[in-house]
Amino acid sequence: MIFTCLNAQNDKVRWNDLFSYNNVKFLEQVKGIIYCGTENGIFLFNPQNPTADWIKLNKTNYLNNVDVSAMAYDEASDAFLVGYANGGLDLLKSGESTMVLDIKWNGFNGDKKVNNIYIHDGIAFISGAFGVVSYSLAEEEFKETTRTNTFVVNDATVLNNTLYIATSNGIYSNELKNKLNNPNINTWTTVISGQNISNIELNNNEVYYAVGSDLRNLAGSSVGTFNTILDLKSSNNKLVITQNDQVSILGGSSEDITYQEKDANGVLQSLKMNFNTAIFINNTLYGGTTKFGLVDFSKKSTYNVENAFGYSPDGPYNNNSFSVTTKNGKVWIAPGGTDGYTNVLGNADGFFYYNAKKWINFSSQEIFGAKDILKIAAHPAKDNNSFVIASFNKDNRDINGRTDLLEFGDDLKPTKILTNQFPSSRIAGISYDQDGNLYVGTSFPDNFTSDWMYNYYASRTNGSWKTIQKNHNIASVALSPETTASYIYYPNARDGGITVLDKNNTEVITITTSNSKLPINNVLALASDKSNTLWIGTGQGLVILYGADDAIATKNINVEPIVIVQDGIPEALLTDVGINAIKVDNANRKWIATDGAGVYYVSDSGDRTILHFTSKNSPLPSDIVYDISVDESTGKVYFATEKGVVSYNGDVSSEATNFSNAIAYPNPYRPEYNGKITIKNLPNRALVKITDVVGNLIYESKAEGGIVEWDTNNAKGKAVASGIYLVLMMNSDGTETKTLKIAVVR
Numbered sequence: 207m208i209f210t211c212l213n214a215q216n217d218k219v220r221w222n223d224l225f226s227y228n229n230v231k232f233l234e235q236v237k238g239i240i241y242c243g244t245e246n247g248i249f250l251f252n253p254q255n256p257t258a259d260w261i262k263l264n265k266t267n268y269l270n271n272v273d274v275s276a277m278a279y280d281e282a283s284d285a286f287l288v289g290y291a292n293g294g295l296d297l298l299k300s301g302e303s304t305m306v307l308d309i310k311w312n313g314f315n316g317d318k319k320v321n322n323i324y325i326h327d328g329i330a331f332i333s334g335a336f337g338v339v340s341y342s343l344a345e346e347e348f349k350e351t352t353r354t355n356t357f358v359v360n361d362a363t364v365l366n367n368t369l370y371i372a373t374s375n376g377i378y379s380n381e382l383k384n385k386l387n388n389p390n391i392n393t394w395t396t397v398i399s400g401q402n403i404s405n406i407e408l409n410n411n412e413v414y415y416a417v418g419s420d421l422r423n424l425a426g427s428s429v430g431t432f433n434t435i436l437d438l439k440s441s442n443n444k445l446v447i448t449q450n451d452q453v454s455i456l457g458g459s460s461e462d463i464t465y466q467e468k469d470a471n472g473v474l475q476s477l478k479m480n481f482n483t484a485i486f487i488n489n490t491l492y493g494g495t496t497k498f499g500l501v502d503f504s505k506k507s508t509y510n511v512e513n514a515f516g517y518s519p520d521g522p523y524n525n526n527s528f529s530v531t532t533k534n535g536k537v538w539i540a541p542g543g544t545d546g547y548t549n550v551l552g553n554a555d556g557f558f559y560y561n562a563k564k565w566i567n568f569s570s571q572e573i574f575g576a577k578d579i580l581k582i583a584a585h586p587a588k589d590n591n592s593f594v595i596a597s598f599n600k601d602n603r604d605i606n607g608r609t610d611l612l613e614f615g616d617d618l619k620p621t622k623i624l625t626n627q628f629p630s631s632r633i634a635g636i637s638y639d640q641d642g643n644l645y646v647g648t649s650f651p652d653n654f655t656s657d658w659m660y661n662y663y664a665s666r667t668n669g670s671w672k673t674i675q676k677n678h679n680i681a682s683v684a685l686s687p688e689t690t691a692s693y694i695y696y697p698n699a700r701d702g703g704i705t706v707l708d709k710n711n712t713e714v715i716t717i718t719t720s721n722s723k724l725p726i727n728n729v730l731a732l733a734s735d736k737s738n739t740l741w742i743g744t745g746q747g748l749v750i751l752y753g754a755d756d757a758i759a760t761k762n763i764n765v766e767p768i769v770i771v772q773d774g775i776p777e778a779l780l781t782d783v784g785i786n787a788i789k790v791d792n793a794n795r796k797w798i799a800t801d802g803a804g805v806y807y808v809s810d811s812g813d814r815t816i817l818h819f820t821s822k823n824s825p826l827p828s829d830i831v832y833d834i835s836v837d838e839s840t841g842k843v844y845f846a847t848e849k850g851v852v853s854y855n856g857d858v859s860s861e862a863t864n865f866s867n868a869i870a871y872p873n874p875y876r877p878e879y880n881g882k883i884t885i886k887n888l889p890n891r892a893l894v895k896i897t898d899v900v901g902n903l904i905y906e907s908k909a910e911g912g913i914v915e916w917d918t919n920n921a922k923g924k925a926v927a928s929g930i931y932l933v934l935m936m937n938s939d940g941t942e943t944k945t946l947k948i949a950v951v952r
Contacts, residue, residue, distance in 0.1 A: 221266040221825040223247065224537065224560075224844070224851040226525045227518040230494030232277045233485040235441070236286065240485065240492060241279070242500050242518070246272040246827060246850050248288070249519050251500055253488060260519040263298075265852075266825040270296050270305040272849050278323035278330065283343045287330055289320025295332070297346065306341070317358075326364040329385050333359040338371055340386050350386045352394075354378075363408040370397065370424075372406035372415055377424075397424060407438035409445040409456070414438060421447060421456070430456065441486040451478040453493050453503070461491060463506045465498070465514040468571045474512060497524070522558035523567035525850035531582045531593075532837035532844050535562040538582040538593060539851055542832075547634060547649075547683040547699040548658075550578050550599040557582060557595055559618075566618070573620050574609040575602070581686055583636040583644070591616050594623075594644065596633035600652070604630045611636070611646065627671040628662040629653055632683075635696065639689040643667045647684025647696050658682075663696055665711050672711040678702045680727075688732040688740070692755045695740065697729040704729050704742070706758055714758055722765040725749060725781070733788040733796065735810070741796060743785025747778075748798065750812070768812040779812055789834045789843075791858040792890075793911025797843055799831035805845060810910065819845075825852055861890040861912045865944035870933055874949035875918060882915040883948060885933055895934040896948075904931060918950055928952045 225246040232243030240251040247264030263269055269288060276289035286298040287306075295306035317335040324331045329349070330341040335358045340349040357375035364370070369387055370379045377397040380388045388394065398415075406415040413424045416435035420428050433449035440446075445456035454460040463479045480496040491503040499518030501509065509516070528542030537560040543551040554570035557579045570577055578599035585592045592615050603609055608624035610633050615621070628648060635647025644666040650657045661684040664673040676682075682702025688695045693714065696705040703718035718727050724744065731743035740754035742765065749765050751757055757764065767778035784801030791797065794810040804820035819826045827849040835844045841859030845852055862868070867887040872879055885894060888909040896905040896916055904926060907914045920926050933946040 218266055218825055220855040222842075222853045222855075223262070223264045223266045223825075224522060224539070224853060225262075225264060226521045226523060226850070227262070228495075228497050228499050228521070228524065229482070230500050230518070231482045232274065233439070233483050233492065233494050233500075234277050234279045234286070235485060235487055236279050238487075240487065240500065241277065241286070242494065243274045243277045243288070244518075245274065245525055247274065248277070251517055253490065253492075256517060262519055263303075264825075265827060268298075268303050270294060270303065272827040276320045276323045276332075278325050280325040280328070280330070280343055283328060285343045287323050287325070287341075287343075289323055289332065291319045293318025293320060293334070293336075295320065295341075297343075299343075304346070306346075314353075321359065322361045324362040324364070326369075327385050331362045331364075331369065331387065333362050333371065335359075337391070338362060338369075338387055350389050352387050352389050352391050354391050360402075360404045361406045363406050363413060365408055365411065365413050370406055370413055372403040374402045375399070376401050377403055377406065377415060398426065405435065405438040407440050407445065409440040410443060414445060414456075416447075419449075430454075432460070436481070437483045439483060439485060441484075444486045446484045446486055446491070448481050448484045448493070450480055453481055453484040453491060455486065455491070461503045461506070463493070463501055463503065464510045466510065466512040468512070472571065476510075479509070520565050522560075522565055522851070523555055523569075526553065526555055527832065527846040527848075527851045528579075529581050529833040530835045530844045530846040530851055531584050532835040532842070533584040533586075534588065534839045535837065536560060536584070537844065537851075538584065539846065540579045540582050540595070542580060543578055544580065544598050544634070548681075550601065550632070552599065552601070553578050555579075573612055574606070574622070576609045576612065577601070577603070580634045581636050583638055583686075585642055586638050586640055587642055590642070594636055595620075596636045596646070598632045598634055600630060600632060600650070610648075623666075628664055628673045628675075631662060634683055634699070635685040635687060637686045637689070643689075645687045645689065645694055647687060647698075649683040658700075661696075661698065661702065661705070663687075663694075663705065663707060663711065665694070674707065674711050674713060676705060676713065676716075678716070685730065688734050690734050690738060690755050693758055695732050695734070695754070697732045697742075699728055699730055701727040702729070703727045704732065715761070715763070717763055717765070722763040723749070724765050730784065730786055731788045731799075733790050735790045735796070736794045737810075741788045741790075743788050743798070745784045745801075747781035747783060748785050748788075748812075770813050779808070780806065786831060787833045789836050791836050791843075791856065791911065792838060792861055793858045793913050795858065795911070797834045797836065799834045799845065800829070801831075802829050804829045805831055805834070819854070827852060857884050857886050858911050858913050859887075862887050863889060864937075864942055865889070865892075865935055868935065868944055868946065870946050870948050874951050876951050882917045885909070885914045885916070885935075885946070886912060888912045888914065888935060889937045889942075891938045893936045893938070897932050897934065898926075899930055899932065909935075925952070926950055 227244045230242045234241045250261040271290040271294045273291035275291045279286045288296040297304045314336040322333040332339045337352045337354040339351045357373045361372040376399040378394040380394040421430045437448035447454040452462040481493045483494040493501045499516040501516035526541035529540045531538040539558040541555040556568040556570045559566045576597040580598045581596045607622045612620040613623045629651035631648035632650040646664040648662040661676045681700040683699040685697045694707045705716045706714045726744045726746040728745035733741045740751040742749045783803045787799035789797045798806040807817035828847040830848040833846040841856045843854045843856045870885045892909040894914045931948045936943045
């Protein structure tokens with residue numbers, strides 16, 4: 207089962223991953239190819255052709271989950287099983303992927319993580335806190351479940367028709383009956399008692415297990431002492447013993463790999479790579495590292511350099527993603543982090559940048575030691591390649607100049623742009639307006655006793671700075687502002703509400719629960735749409751302020767929820783979930799990131815939910831979505847989640863100036879498709895009429911944001927019959943027209 211090419215499943219063709227594949231946790235040999243299991247997917251490595259194009263299996267194309275926790279391959283059936291931390295299983299067989307329903311887990315309330323998969327004679331033994339479960343690869347069904355009560359099964363193996371399980375309470379064994387496990391754990395034999403044993407492995411007809419740094423056989427005799435043992439793997443008649451910073455072969459040598467890295471002071475130092483697992487193929491030892499991908503021990507001398515790297519698909523340094531920024535095909539990921547905008551995490555991952563050709567990962571050492579990068583803002587001008595990054599961590603940061611805000615240009619070198627414009631601060635809020643003016647929201651400024659109450663709001667225009675200090679008298683963290691024609695709106699997390707400044711950087715008002723109907727003062731996101739409605743995301747849901755600039759000017763602050771009608775009953779939209787981000791596309795529709803309910807895509811007024819992505823119904827890796835970015839040049843929408851970044855190919859991109867790229871899809875429209883026909887790449891507000899072939903008008907609309915959708919119903923709401931329909935289009939001033947044909951098949 208070797209994938210020479212890969213086509214996404216039909217429901218996933220619009221999705222792409224921006225995952226990191228550097229943390230290689232599992233290795234399996236499949237017909238000479240090494241399947242490398244990482245946090246969010248699998249990549250294939252061919253030792254005979256290491257530079258071949260990468261094949262990746264992940265949730266956006268083939269797999270059904272993230273958080274890979276176990277893998278196993280059965281040569282006899284050519285089947286590959288993937289286990290996940292949430293208890294899910296995927297069966298890869300005959301070039302197809304099948305989600306194995308977790309039926310045997312349904313009655314278990316504990317941790318459902320799949321700890322290990324061991325395949326023997328066509329039966330997969332699946333281990334976890336739930337016990338051990340057998341699954342027939344031929345019948346594709348679960349067989350027996352052995353509950354182990356209070357202890358966890360970490361690993362399993364079979365010798366002489368006896369199943370051995372390594373648990374948090376020792377090793378147990380039982381003879382297989384009809385190739386299956388005995389469901390009654392009380393009748394099993396206790397081999398080793400009272401020890402937490404993570405690994406057990408069969409090699410050359412002998413069972414080995416590890417206790418700390420000691421490798422033992424079933425008789426309990428030590429057969430070797432190593433560093434702390436993390437993994438045991440029988441590979442081509444060799445027992446491979448993986449430790450944190452070296453890999454050993456039983457009866458052979460121990461190998462480590464040294465690389466060079468600069469410390470916080472810029473001094474180059476020699477360090478040892480850390481490993482998760484290893485495999486022995488074609489007389490070559492390969493190691494799965496924690497951050498360097500797959501490494502070849504026969505080439506260990508080539509890694510002893512700065513910026514060393516092994517084999518892995520191009521991608522961000524890791525899967526930490528607090529926010530995402532996009533522009534003209536370029537992508538910036540800020541890994542974070544913070545805990546509720548209170549504590550700093552000390553994240554020294556730097557930030558990750560895709561320049562439309564390859565990923566460039568900037569370490570903390572390359573940005574003057576700055577940590578906890580929360581936000582990145584790209585200059586809006588198409589030909590301006592500058593961007594700014596913000597650090598939320600002040601610890602030992604500004605010893606040699608201010609590094610809370612750094613600017614990059616074409617040379618990709620960081621420049622310190624702050625001196626004394628405002629005190630050294632934690633910065634969580636930066637954004638540009640359409641004219642390239644930079645706005646900064648800061649928190650926890652130096653030299654204040656109650657620094658958690660103070661924000662500074664700053665703006666830079668043509669190199670000149672303006673700042674204003676604000677004491678909220680309550681906890682407040684200034685986030686990235688939204689700018690309109692008249693005002694700058696700063697969301698303040700924790701309890702700060704919304705601080706509104708005029709273009710002279712003077713405070714006009716701070717909107718809170720005391721002077722409006724904000725549901726809570728923990729305001730996390732703002733977005734002003736094309737009609738100047740301010741969409742407000744809080745820790746307890748979504749509200750809006752119609753005609754925001756006029757409302758501020760007249761002090762008539764009427765914040766209200768969006769009311770939709772469901773089954774004839776009016777109800778408020780998204781009032782019971784935290785809203786982390788809101789982005790408006792060119793069609794004035796809104797993408798909304800939630801703290802546990804996935805992503806919503808709603809109509810311009812919010813009265814209709816167009817899409818709702820969750821981790822269950824889409825490739826979204828998590829329902830906790832921190833940020834969204836819409837690349838208007840491509841229509842791609844990027845989601846930063848707690849488990850990495852993915853993108854979705856949306857329908858709305860930059861507004862066209864003519865009809866040369868106008869398309870309608872799906873075309874033909876077939877019975878099995880339940881969605882709408884989309885007509886896109888149109889000039890903004892172009893008139894679109896759909897008629898039958900004799901000219902009867904079926905549907906008419908304006909292309910707001912260059913897009914129109916048709917539900918294949920006529921003016922009376924009835925589904926049209928099978929046939930050919932004409933799409934007649936005319937731009938807003940009547941100077942250009944075009945006609946498309948759509949086939950409808952009922």
